[in-house]
Amino acid sequence: MTTPASATDDRPRVALSHRLAERGVDRSLLLLLPGALFLIAFFIYPFLYGLNLSLHPLPKHGTGVLANYVNFFTDPYQRATIWITLKIGLPAALINVLASVPIAYRLRGKVRGKRLLTTALVIPITLGTVLTAAGMIEYFSGTGWLNRVLMVAGLTDVDHPVPLLHNYWGVMLSLVVSGFPFAFLLTLSYLSGIDPSLEAAAATLGAGRWQRFRSISFPLLVPGLAMTFCLNFVLAFSVFPSAVLLGDPQDTTHVMSIAAYDAAYQEYDYSKASAIAMIMAVVMLVVISTVLLGRGRLYRGSSGGKG
C-alpha cells in the first residue's frame, strides 16, 4: 500500500512494511521465536553460566581466574584425557564413515532387500547405548558367545580369552555398533542425491567401475562424508556410558566426559567440571572446524545431472 505523493516529495512513499519486507523483515520471522528462546534458555545461558563457573575455581585450587585450566594442563593424568578421547573418537568416526561408503554405494538406487538391510542396520540406533552395552557384555566377555566360538574353533583356549571388554577395544566396538548405522544412513542419503546418470555418462565415456567411483561419485560424496564424520566424531567424543560400562574408566578409557563427571559428582567441584567441559568443547571445535575448513575447499554445489 502506498501513500499519496506529498507536497515535499514527488515520489510515492512505499509503506514501511513493504520496505522492511524487502530486507527480509516480516511476520514470518516470528516462526524463529520458539527456536531462539529455546537456544537462549537451554544452550546460551547454561553455556555462559558454565564458562563463568569455570573461571571461579574453588579456593583450594588457587586464586587465579584460570586456575582450573592451569591445573588441568599441568596434571598429566587429566591432560591425558584429551589424547585418550581423541584416540577413541577420531578412529571410531573414521571407521564408521569408511565402512559405510562401500555398503551405501552398493545399496544406492533400487536393490532387492534394501529396506530389510536398512532396517537391520538402523536397529542399534533405536536400542540406546546402555542396552547395546549390556548385550555386548554378554557377547564379548571371556565366557561370552564370541570367545566360546573361538574356543570351539581352537583359535583360543579357556585361559586366554580374547580380551574385548573393559579396555580400549570394548569402547571402540560399542562406538562402531552405535555410530555405524548413523554414518550409513547419512552416507546413503548423500549418495542417493547423486544423479545416477552421471555414472552412466562416465561409463559411456570409457570409465570402468572403479574409475566411475573414484572420479565421479567419490568427489561428489566427500563433502557429505566430511559432514558425516563431524557428526559421528561429536557422538564418539562425548562417549560416556560405553566408556564406563565396556571400558576401563580409570585408565585407558578415562575420557574427558568421565573426568568431568568425576569432578562434578565425586569431588563436587562444579567449577573444575565446567572447566573440563569447556576444554572438551574447544577440542571438538578445533577438529570440526579443521574438517569443515577442508570441506570448504571442495566442490559443494548440486550433484544433479544439470550441474
Add this chain to the structure above:
Amino acid sequence: MTEQRFDQLRLQQVSRRFGEKTVLDTLNLTITGGEFVALLGPSGCGKSTALNCLAGLLPLTQGSIWLDDQRVDTLPPERRGFGMVFQNYALFPHLTVRGNVGFGLQMRRVGRVESHRRVDEALRLVQLTDYADRLPGQLSGGQQQRVAIARAIVIEPRLVLMDEPLSNLDAALRLDMRTEIRRLHQSLGLTTVYVTHDQEEALSLADRLVVLREGVVQQVGTPQQLYGSPANAYVAGFMGYRNLLSMTVTAGVGASVTASGHGVELTGLAVGDLSPGPAIVAIRPDDILVGEPPAGPSGNRIEVSVEVTEYHGRQISVQARLPHGQALQLRTDVPVERGEVVPVWIPTEQVLVFPGSQAAGSEQADRTEVGV
C-alpha cells in the same frame, strides 16, 4: 587412438522386458555407417530403452547387437566406444567444462598435449571456447547441452546416441540447437541414433526414421517416405494427419474407397488391406480447403460449422464440427467467423483410409501438427 568406423550396426531381435511388461519387442534394425537415424514415438514407446540397450546401460532380455562382425551387446558400456548425450545432460558438476569434455580422453589415456588439442577443437566446434574453465552450473541450458555434445564427440565415437537432447530447452533455442546438431553431423559424419518424441525434430534431422509404438516398430523409412505414405493410422498421426476420424467403409473400387460416419461421406485412398467395416480416415488440416470445389480434381465437398479460430499470422487455425459433432482441424487463409457454416473441399488423394478402429489412433488426436 581413434575408434575405427564401421559399415553396419545390426540390431537383431532385440527385446527388453521389465518384469511382465515387454518394453521393446524384437527390434530389427540395420544402421549404415554415417547415417542419422531417429527413433520416434511418444513416451513409453520403448525408444529410450532401445537407446540404453545400445549404450550398454541396460542388458538385453533377448537378441544381439553387432558392429559388422563384432558382437557388442555383451560388452560393458565403457568398452563399446559409443558417445551418449543424455536428456538431462549429465555433466559432471565438480569438473570444469574442459574437465568434462576431456574426461573420455583421460579414460583412454590420451596424452596431455593431444588431449588439450582435441578438447579445444571440440569446444570450438560447439562454440564454447571461452567457457572452458567454467563449471557446468555457471552455464545456461543451451551451453550445457553443447558441452554434453562436445563431451560425446571428442572421443570420436563409432556411434553417437542422443536421448531427447533438446527436450529441456526452450522453443527458440531448440531450433538453433537442431541446426547445430545437423551441422555437426554433416561435418563430422558420425553415425547417430537420435531419440525424440518430436516428429518435427525427427523429420528435419534424420536420414531415416523408426516409429515405435509400445515397443513395436510401426514403420521405418526416410522422412519423405513416412511423411508421404504413412503405413498406418498411428504413423499418420505422427506425420501431421491431425484429423483421425473413425468411420465405416461402405464402398470401395480399387484404391479408392468411400467411408461414412459423423454425418458425412468421404472418398479417399485405401492404405493396406481394407474391407467394408470400421476404418480410420486421416486428413491433414492443411489439405482441407475452405470454399466451393474447384473445377477438375475429384474430391469431397462437406459443410462444417466453425467453432474456434486461432490467428497464426498468414493462416488461421480452425476447429470446426462435422454435422454429428465430430471435431475437425483445418488451416485456411480464408477469413471465417465463429458460428459460421462453411463449405470445405478435400481432394480425394489427400484423404487416407486405414483399416482399424479409433482406439489405435485416438492417443494421437492431441498431437501438435507437423510443419507449423
